[in-house]
Amino acid sequence: MHVVGEGAAEGEALLKAALGAVQGEVDSCFDALLPIPGDARARLFEAMRYAAIGGGKRVRPMLLVETAALFGVGREAAIRVGCAVEAIHVYSLIHDDLPCMDDDDLRHGKPTLHRQYDDALAVLAGDSLHALAFEILADANPIPDPFIRAELVATLATASGMNGMAGGQVMDMAAESESYDLHSITRLQQLKTGALLGAAVEMGAILGRVPPEGRSHLRAYARDIGLAFQIADDLLDVEGDETLAGKALRKDEGQGKQTFVTLMGVDGARDQARALVEQAVGHLASHGDDAATLAALARYIVERDR
Amino acid sequence: MHVVGEGAAEGEALLKAALGAVQGEVDSCFDALLPIPGDARARLFEAMRYAAIGGGKRVRPMLLVETAALFGVGREAAIRVGCAVEAIHVYSLIHDDLPCMDDDDLRHGKPTLHRQYDDALAVLAGDSLHALAFEILADANPIPDPFIRAELVATLATASGMNGMAGGQVMDMAAESESYDLHSITRLQQLKTGALLGAAVEMGAILGRVPPEGRSHLRAYARDIGLAFQIADDLLDVEGDETLAGKALRKDEGQGKQTFVTLMGVDGARDQARALVEQAVGHLASHGDDAATLAALARYIVERDR
Numbered sequence: 001m002h003v004v005g006e007g008a009a010e011g012e013a014l015l016k017a018a019l020g021a022v023q024g025e026v027d028s029c030f031d032a033l034l035p036i037p038g039d040a041r042a043r044l045f046e047a048m049r050y051a052a053i054g055g056g057k058r059v060r061p062m063l064l065v066e067t068a069a070l071f072g073v074g075r076e077a078a079i080r081v082g083c084a085v086e087a088i089h090v091y092s093l094i095h096d097d098l099p100c101m102d103d104d105d106l107r108h109g110k111p112t113l114h115r116q117y118d119d120a121l122a123v124l125a126g127d128s129l130h131a132l133a134f135e136i137l138a139d140a141n142p143i144p145d146p147f148i149r150a151e152l153v154a155t156l157a158t159a160s161g162m163n164g165m166a167g168g169q170v171m172d173m174a175a176e177s178e179s180y181d182l183h184s185i186t187r188l189q190q191l192k193t194g195a196l197l198g199a200a201v202e203m204g205a206i207l208g209r210v211p212p213e214g215r216s217h218l219r220a221y222a223r224d225i226g227l228a229f230q231i232a233d234d235l236l237d238v239e240g241d242e243t244l245a246g247k248a249l250r251k252d253e254g255q256g257k258q259t260f261v262t263l264m265g266v267d268g269a270r271d272q273a274r275a276l277v278e279q280a281v282g283h284l285a286s287h288g289d290d291a292a293t294l295a296a297l298a299r300y301i302v303e304r305d306r
Numbered sequence: 307m308h309v310v311g312e313g314a315a316e317g318e319a320l321l322k323a324a325l326g327a328v329q330g331e332v333d334s335c336f337d338a339l340l341p342i343p344g345d346a347r348a349r350l351f352e353a354m355r356y357a358a359i360g361g362g363k364r365v366r367p368m369l370l371v372e373t374a375a376l377f378g379v380g381r382e383a384a385i386r387v388g389c390a391v392e393a394i395h396v397y398s399l400i401h402d403d404l405p406c407m408d409d410d411d412l413r414h415g416k417p418t419l420h421r422q423y424d425d426a427l428a429v430l431a432g433d434s435l436h437a438l439a440f441e442i443l444a445d446a447n448p449i450p451d452p453f454i455r456a457e458l459v460a461t462l463a464t465a466s467g468m469n470g471m472a473g474g475q476v477m478d479m480a481a482e483s484e485s486y487d488l489h490s491i492t493r494l495q496q497l498k499t500g501a502l503l504g505a506a507v508e509m510g511a512i513l514g515r516v517p518p519e520g521r522s523h524l525r526a527y528a529r530d531i532g533l534a535f536q537i538a539d540d541l542l543d544v545e546g547d548e549t550l551a552g553k554a555l556r557k558d559e560g561q562g563k564q565t566f567v568t569l570m571g572v573d574g575a576r577d578q579a580r581a582l583v584e585q586a587v588g589h590l591a592s593h594g595d596d597a598a599t600l601a602a603l604a605r606y607i608v609e610r611d612r
Contacts, residue, residue: 034468039493040484044468044476095433100406100425119406120479123429124472127401130433131467134440138460147452153459154444161437162340162350166430170350173426178346187345 011296018293019300022062022082025075027053029083033132047117047125048132052090055108055246059229059301060085063200064207066294067218070287071208077142081152081207084136085200088160091129092196094122096169102251109246130160143207151206159199168192180258186227189260193233194226217283224280225298231273232302234259238266245306273302317602324599325606328368328388331381333359335389339438353423353431354438358396361414361552365535365607366391369506370513372600373524376593377514383448387458387513390442391506394466397435398502400428402475408557415552436466449513457512465505474498486564492533495566499539500532523589530586531604537579538608540565544572551612579608 030052036045061082068078097104097112098119104112114122137143137152158164168191171184180188201222205215238261240249252259261269280298284291336358342351367388374384403410403418404425410418420428443449443458464470474497477490486494507528511521544567546555558565567575586604590597 040477040480040490041468041473043480044473048468092433095429098406098426098429100404100429121476123401123404123406124476124479127398127432127436127466128468128472130436131463131470131472134459134463135467138456138463140456146456149456150444150446150452150459153440153456157437157440157444160433161441162347162354162434164437166434166437167347167350170427170430171346174346174349184346 011292011299014293015296015300018066018296019058019062022065022079023056023058025079026056026058026061026083026086029079030087033083033136043117043121044125044128047113047121048129050116051094051113051125052087052129055110056086056090057304057306058082058086059297060089060196060200062297063197063222063294064204066291066297067201067204068207069204070290070294071205071210073204073207074142078204078207080136080142081203082200084133084152084156085196085203087129087133087136088156088165089196091126091133092160092165092169094126094129098122101173104248106247109243133160148206148209152203155199155202155206159195164191164195164199165193168195175257176255182260182263185258185260185263189227189230190223193230194223197226197229198222217286221280221283221294221298224276224283225301228273228276228280228298229301231260231269231276232304234261235266235269235273236305237261240305270302277302317598317605320599321602321606324372324602325364325368328371328385329362329364331385332362332364332367332389332392335385336393339389339442349423349427350431350434353419353427354435356422357400357419357431358393358435361416362392362396363610363612364388364392365603366395366502366506368603369503369528369600370510372597372603373507373510374513375510376596376600377511377516379510379513380448384510384513386442386448387509388506390439390458390462391502391509393435393439393442394462394471395502397432397439398466398471398475400432400435404428407479410554412553415549439466454512454515458509461505461508461512465501470497470501470505471499474501481563482561488566488569491564491566491569495533495536496529499536500529503532503535504528523592527586527589527600527604530582530589531607534579534582534586534604535607537566537575537582538610540567541572541575541579542611543567546611576608583608 034045034049036042064082064085065078093107094113096102097107098114105115106112113125133156134153137156138149143149168188171188172192198219201218202215205218236245237249237252242249264272277298281295284294340351340355342348370388370391371384399413400419402408403413404420411421412418419431439462440459443462444455449455474494477494478498504525507524508521511524542551543555543558548555570578583604587601590600
């Protein structure tokens with residue numbers, strides 16, 4: 001990891017510790033949510049555990065937990081809501097990896113779910129994780145306020161559905177035949193990747209009882225890192241190491257897709273990603289040192305190797 | 307349709323009118339929820355409309371609307387919440403029809419979604435309808451009370467996920483290799499079909515602000531019709547007319563599956579379904595004539611030809 005900019009070294013140490021903690025807590029939370037039943041559903045639960053526990057970077061739960069921490073939210077509630085967002089992310093990866101979609105064999109350095117089990121179970125494990133996200137959010141434990149629960153559900157459902165992640169995925173599929181310009185690619189990626197990253201930040205603020213008008217700087221931060229995240233993904237697809245990434249790369253080129261890299265070039269894309277990150281960090285200024293981990297996370301997003 | 311029992315003729319006329327009305331209102335609601343956007347997501351929305359508008363019997367919205375009506379709930383809210391339940395039902399049919407699942411070509415008398423479009427779009431249209439269900443429930447319009455919204459979300463998410471419909475589907479897939487007894491088949495069907503039918507009734511009562519302890523007779527009604535519904539489905543698979551049903555039949559036999567019919571015989575299964583329906587109707591006694599449509603719906607469920 002090569003973190004750039006001011007305070008990079010402390011930022012990197014801070015982030016490593018914080019990410020490690022969140023990864024452990026998210027794994028524990030999924031472990032508790034998915035006890036293997038003593039009936040024929042055991043295989044479903046095993047498949048859900050295979051996909052949800054271990055392996056992920058947990059960027060979305062981290063964004064949520066760190067945003068919530070700015071407003072004094074208890075960690076247990078934030079981790080649990082973070083698991084709801086991560087459940088949506090994991091289900092989307094399972095479905096994206098299917099033969100009829102991206103047909104990927106490797107995810108987080110191990111066989112994709114449909115390779116390890118079968119396509120039918122991958123569809124149903126994804127669907128079950130999708131439902132689990134809303135089961136988590138609707139539970140009065142640990143979020144007793146129903147107004148907060150309902151707002152969390154609305155935010156996550158919108159970010160994941162036809163006007164968010166799934167809609168972006170359909171635009172992305174069309175990208176193989178249509179030739180998108182920079183404006184269209186930006187819009188596509190705001191839906192496909194940005195919506196769920198933005199929801200993670202927004203849901204942290206909702207847990208913190210921040211009214212919508214007090215969230216605009218956080219939305220701006222999320223928008224910038226969402227775009228930077230996708231540009232970094234496009235760069236990784238061109239320049240990354242498959243072993244480190246734990247998944248297949250060089251896919252965009254094979255599919256003849258327009259990406260930020262094809263439209264801006266490698267150097268232009270990297271400059272743009274870094275500029276977006278510095279802009280994102282600027283949006284956090286009012287929080288001072290409290291937002292140091294969110295700032296470090298923004299820098300990590302463009303410099304990561306997986 | 308051959309309705310049996312007391313008051314059958316009025317029941318049938320009542321039900322026909324009521325089902326026709328709900329079908330029209332559900333179609334209008336989906337039409338309003340799914341305006342085709344002016345970008346590359348148009349194909350996704352068209353696919354969602356293809357699956358969601360027209361064709362369905364709308365048994366679940368009907369159960370919800372009629373239960374809600376017992377407690378004076380406004381029709382607009384009940385129809386909207388009914389569309390959330392139906393969105394889950396429709397998404398599950400889309401995914402069940404996929405080549406890697408049941409590989410069906412025909413649904414409601416027209417090509418299944420993946421035959422009309424492609425497998426990838428069928429996965430994503432299903433996922434988008436899944437998210438849409440929770441978008442509907444989390445919306446403050448037309449349900450201003452966040453406590454009600456959160457309870458609706460919890461009920462639907464549980465009924466659709468690993469401890470409900472999706473879990474039952476996995477047990478059903480295993481039924482081809484395992485040989486289930488009547489107890490296991492009953493448990494399987496309570497999850498696969500019963501959970502969502504039960505959620506529809508329960509959600510009608512939630513909208514009507516009936517506390518959990520006041521819902522036990524409605525839960526009993528729902529449990530009985532859920533089982534009767536599945537027995538009728540198994541009978542339809544053996545005896546039905548494919549043209550009337552609008553889908554492929556004689557599938558259980560080909561897969562060597564145990565069903566209520568293989569375990570009880572055709573006559574035993576029919577007797578059991580009718581007994582369950584009369585028991586279900588008995589649970590509605592305290593509501594008198596107000597529950598006439600729910601009683602007629604219970605009878606329709608076992609006598610339907612599609």
